[in-house]
Amino acid sequence: MEGSRLTEAVKRDIGAAVGGSCSTALEDRICYSFDATDIRGLPDIVVWAESRDQVVAVMKIASQARLPVVPRGAGTGYTGGSIPICGGIALSFEKMTCIVDVNVEARVAVVEPGVVNDDLRSTVERLGLMYPPDPASLKVSTIGGNVAEGAAGPRTVLYGTTRDYVVGLELVMMDGSIVRTGYLAGDSDVAWDPGPLIVGSEGTLSVVTSVALRLTDAPEVTRTYWAEFGSLDGAAAAVAMITADGMPVSVLEIMDGDTLACATEYVRGRAPDTRSEGALLIEVEGAADDIAGMWGRLQPLLEKCGATGCRAASDENERDEIWEIRRSISASLARLGTGKINEDIAVPRSRIPVFIAEMRRISAEVDLPILAFGHAGDGNLHVNIMLDRANQLHMVRARQAVSALFSAALELGGTLSGEHGIGITKAEHLAEELDEAALGVTAAVKRALDPSALLNPDKILSSRPNPWWDGLKAPSVGA
Numbered sequence: 510m511e512g513s514r515l516t517e518a519v520k521r522d523i524g525a526a527v528g529g530s531c532s533t534a535l536e537d538r539i540c541y542s543f544d545a546t547d548i549r550g551l552p553d554i555v556v557w558a559e560s561r562d563q564v565v566a567v568m569k570i571a572s573q574a575r576l577p578v579v580p581r582g583a584g585t586g587y588t589g590g591s592i593p594i595c596g597g598i599a600l601s602f603e604k605m606t607c608i609v610d611v612n613v614e615a616r617v618a619v620v621e622p623g624v625v626n627d628d629l630r631s632t633v634e635r636l637g638l639m640y641p642p643d644p645a646s647l648k649v650s651t652i653g654g655n656v657a658e659g660a661a662g663p664r665t666v667l668y669g670t671t672r673d674y675v676v677g678l679e680l681v682m683m684d685g686s687i688v689r690t691g692y693l694a695g696d697s698d699v700a701w702d703p704g705p706l707i708v709g710s711e712g713t714l715s716v717v718t719s720v721a722l723r724l725t726d727a728p729e730v731t732r733t734y735w736a737e738f739g740s741l742d743g744a745a746a747a748v749a750m751i752t753a754d755g756m757p758v759s760v761l762e763i764m765d766g767d768t769l770a771c772a773t774e775y776v777r778g779r780a781p782d783t784r785s786e787g788a789l790l791i792e793v794e795g796a797a798d799d800i801a802g803m804w805g806r807l808q809p810l811l812e813k814c815g816a817t818g819c820r821a822a823s824d825e826n827e828r829d830e831i832w833e834i835r836r837s838i839s840a841s842l843a844r845l846g847t848g849k850i851n852e853d854i855a856v857p858r859s860r861i862p863v864f865i866a867e868m869r870r871i872s873a874e875v876d877l878p879i880l881a882f883g884h885a886g887d888g889n890l891h892v893n894i895m896l897d898r899a900n901q902l903h904m905v906r907a908r909q910a911v912s913a914l915f916s917a918a919l920e921l922g923g924t925l926s927g928e929h930g931i932g933i934t935k936a937e938h939l940a941e942e943l944d945e946a947a948l949g950v951t952a953a954v955k956r957a958l959d960p961s962a963l964l965n966p967d968k969i970l971s972s973r974p975n976p977w978w979d980g981l982k983a984p985s986v987g988a
């Protein structure tokens with residue numbers, strides 16, 4: 510679908526429907542034209558919805574005017590999902606930030622989609638409860654965006670992803686009709702719940718206007734450990750061993766030596782200056798009795814894999830210092846000043862060592878550094894190809910590296926995306942993971958729920974090539 514047209518009359522109708530909470534000023538449209546990728550797509554109008562009813566009205570107007578609608582949370586997506594690549598309406602949920610209800614007895618929270626993940630977490634924590642899904646972007650990203658992407662995080666290894674916590678949804682379809690599922694339909698335990706179809710559909714099937722989320726009890730005890738290795742292979746081998754051992758790890762994060770050097774430099778003075786070729790951040794949690802002997806079980810296993818330095822955080826302060834390193838990785842890599850392409854492949858945990866060997870081979874072949882870190886506990890590795898985006902040869906090589914990394918992940922029984930979704934950037938590779946039948950079902954669902962193809966068009970199922978590679982005509986690798 511190419512460039513949409515916003516007429517003066519449609520603009521007036523939208524303005525009236527949302528009480529003026531919209532803008533066609535270029536500066537506002539630019540602010541909603543990008544996310545965490547380097548891709549741009551200018552909307553014709555930005556709408557800041559304040560209620561479900563406003564969303565309904567906007568969807569009806571858009572349907573009538575054949576104007577694309579692109580839902581948007583905080584714009585932290587890594588695959589371009591909230592970029593209005595075909596123009597139209599950028600439908601922001603920044604103003605729908607109400608935590609409507611926390612039902613402590615039922616262990617369910619009902620929230621508007623613009624609630625920031627961390628705001629929900631701290632609210633329920635004060636009530637002795639926990640909302641486990643914790644994407645590293647949790648201080649900024651919204652529940653609506655988390656639901657749309659099926660967001661995961663460090664604690665996924667024990668608690669699962671956002672998908673495991675959605676117990677009800679209120680949806681507005683492209684034609685403006687309202688659909689309630691699960692808890693929000695008055696049913697907490699339904700035989701048929703269409704909600705799971707929506708989780709992870711990246712805003713391409715419906716707009717989410719309310720979410721009911723399952724909460725859990727906060728763990729009695731959490732223990733945090735740090736292990737350094739002489740090689741990344743050692744750290745990867747430890748991941749496979751810890752997993753096979755079956756201990757109740759709630760966090761199992763890996764980082765390579767270059768990533769670690771970058772992050773420790775970034776947090777200098779706020780965390781110990783640690784250098785090694787590979788490191789693991791590990792947490793276990795549960796009842797005090799279950800956790801008591803855990804370090805005695807974990808430490809020998811780490812040493813068997815070549816850990817040169819292992820420590821257990823003795824208090825909250827030390828725990829924060831260890832987490833400071835992990836949480837600073839993305840920001841510290843960005844500060845390197847070069848560009849990066851961050852892909853979030855996932856492989857079965859036991860295959861991480863094989864994938865890392867393959868990643869090294871690819872890095873040498875394309876002659877670009879590839880830094881790796883991620884949620885190794887669920888096999889999700891962030892592979893960062895470091896490059897100068899203005900350098901054509903770098904981009905040609907990066908394209909080759911991305912393809913090779915995806916092929917390697919798929920060959921090992923993994924997936925193109927552990928958590929960031931498909932969006933724009935991975936659409937061209939989707940057919941490598943899904944067979945024709947699965948692609949056909951996906952297309953049929955899209956046609957059934959959005960027959961006019963106006964909702965977040967040209968995402969996931971798109972023949973549009975990744976704009977990163979636009980105009981690349983540089984000589985082939987090796988030239």
Ligand SMILES: Cc1cc2nc3c(=O)[nH]c(=O)nc-3n(C[C@H](O)[C@H](O)[C@H](O)COP(=O)(O)OP(=O)(O)OC[C@H]3O[C@@H](n4cnc5c(N)ncnc54)[C@H](O)[C@@H]3O)c2cc1C
Pocket residue numbers: 544545579580581582583584585586587589590591602622643644645646649650651652653654655656657658659660661662663711712713715716717718839840928929965
């Ligand atoms: C530094 C950094 C760290 C990150 N770490 C993680 C991580 O650990 N785990 C992880 O999973 N992701 C991570 N991400 C990616 C990103 O934060 C997640 O995908 C997040 O869920 C996006 O939320 P958002 O509010 O920013 O949504 P946006 O980026 O605005 O949108 C994402 C998608 O959701 C759709 N959408 C948004 N709101 C709605 C709605 N109300 N109804 C329907 N569709 C909607 C959009 O159309 C788009 O397709 C990270 C990103 C950054 C920049």
